[in-house]
Amino acid sequence: MDTTHFRAEILKALGQPTRLKIIDFLRDGERCVCEIFPAIGEEQSNTSRHLNLMVSTGILFRRKEGVKIFYALKHMEIMEIVDLATQIMTQEITGRHRLLKAA
Amino acid sequence: MDTTHFRAEILKALGQPTRLKIIDFLRDGERCVCEIFPAIGEEQSNTSRHLNLMVSTGILFRRKEGVKIFYALKHMEIMEIVDLATQIMTQEITGRHRLLKAA
DNA sequence: CGGATATATGATTGAGTGATCATATAATAG
DNA sequence: CTATTATATGATCACTCAATCATATATCCG
Numbered sequence: 001m002d003t004t005h006f007r008a009e010i011l012k013a014l015g016q017p018t019r020l021k022i023i024d025f026l027r028d029g030e031r032c033v034c035e036i037f038p039a040i041g042e043e044q045s046n047t048s049r050h051l052n053l054m055v056s057t058g059i060l061f062r063r064k065e066g067v068k069i070f071y072a073l074k075h076m077e078i079m080e081i082v083d084l085a086t087q088i089m090t091q092e093i094t095g096r097h098r099l100l101k102a103a
Numbered sequence: 104m105d106t107t108h109f110r111a112e113i114l115k116a117l118g119q120p121t122r123l124k125i126i127d128f129l130r131d132g133e134r135c136v137c138e139i140f141p142a143i144g145e146e147q148s149n150t151s152r153h154l155n156l157m158v159s160t161g162i163l164f165r166r167k168e169g170v171k172i173f174y175a176l177k178h179m180e181i182m183e184i185v186d187l188a189t190q191i192m193t194q195e196i197t198g199r200h201r202l203l204k205a206a
Numbered sequence: 207c208g209g210a211t212a213t214a215t216g217a218t219t220g221a222g223t224g225a226t227c228a229t230a231t232a233a234t235a236g
Numbered sequence: 237c238t239a240t241t242a243t244a245t246g247a248t249c250a251c252t253c254a255a256t257c258a259t260a261t262a263t264c265c266g
Contacts, residue, residue, distance in 0.1 A: 047213095081184050
């Protein structure tokens with residue numbers, strides 16, 4: 001089986017600023033939409049769409065409680081991936097500093 | 104500093120089927136374009152564009168040797184990220200099987 | 207029931223993306 | 237110098253995506 005598309009879909013879901021902000025915010029645990037969209041500074045509507053997308057992709061849990069709907073990270077691996085991306089970013093930035101100083 | 108866009112850019116670079124195929128192929132080490140595009144079954148032109156994008160994003164090295172241009176993964180973390188995505192995928196697939204069996 | 211709150215969804219729009227074809231550039235061999 | 241090989245790039249096109257506004261749905265409270 002070729003898993004390329006499935007794996008790309010997961011990584012693509014993480015590679016978008018608004019979704020990444022949501023994921024950062026969900027690190028501390030489950031949150032409802034009404035907490036998420038003010039925290040990340042996006043419209044309720046837009047936030048809802050991104051949350052739905054990430055549930056479809058399989059990286060978020062959804063739980064209903066009364067009127068509120070709570071979302072949470074479904075896999076610890078998601079945080080690890082984001083942390084590794086941060087490491088790469090840091091290396092790139094310091095690497096460029098080194099180049100700038102040398103020039 | 105808000106690093107959201109930078110981190111998203113890195114993850115986005117990985118979240119595309121053609122680029123993911125390239126990254127899989129580069130696990131074994133440095134390869135030139137003439138080796139890469141037949142291996143992944145894409146056009147030379149298209150392959151070149153994706154390689155350039157990944158160099159700009161800072162996840163690939165480029166080295167010139169005569170007429171050939173070699174590309175290589177620039178960070179070990181890239182392989183780790185892809186492996187973690189594979190783990191998530193596997194958990195999702197087996198999880199769905201379990202649900203199907205229970206139904 | 208009627209109003210308020212929380213979330214989702216339809217429609218639209220502008221921007222971005224990936225692939226393709228044709229062509230340009232660069233390096234090397236003969 | 238010319239032909240060949242390797243790679244990059246311009247132009248184009250269909251498609252996808254993110255954001256927004258307006259509205260629908262659902263739950264709860266009084």
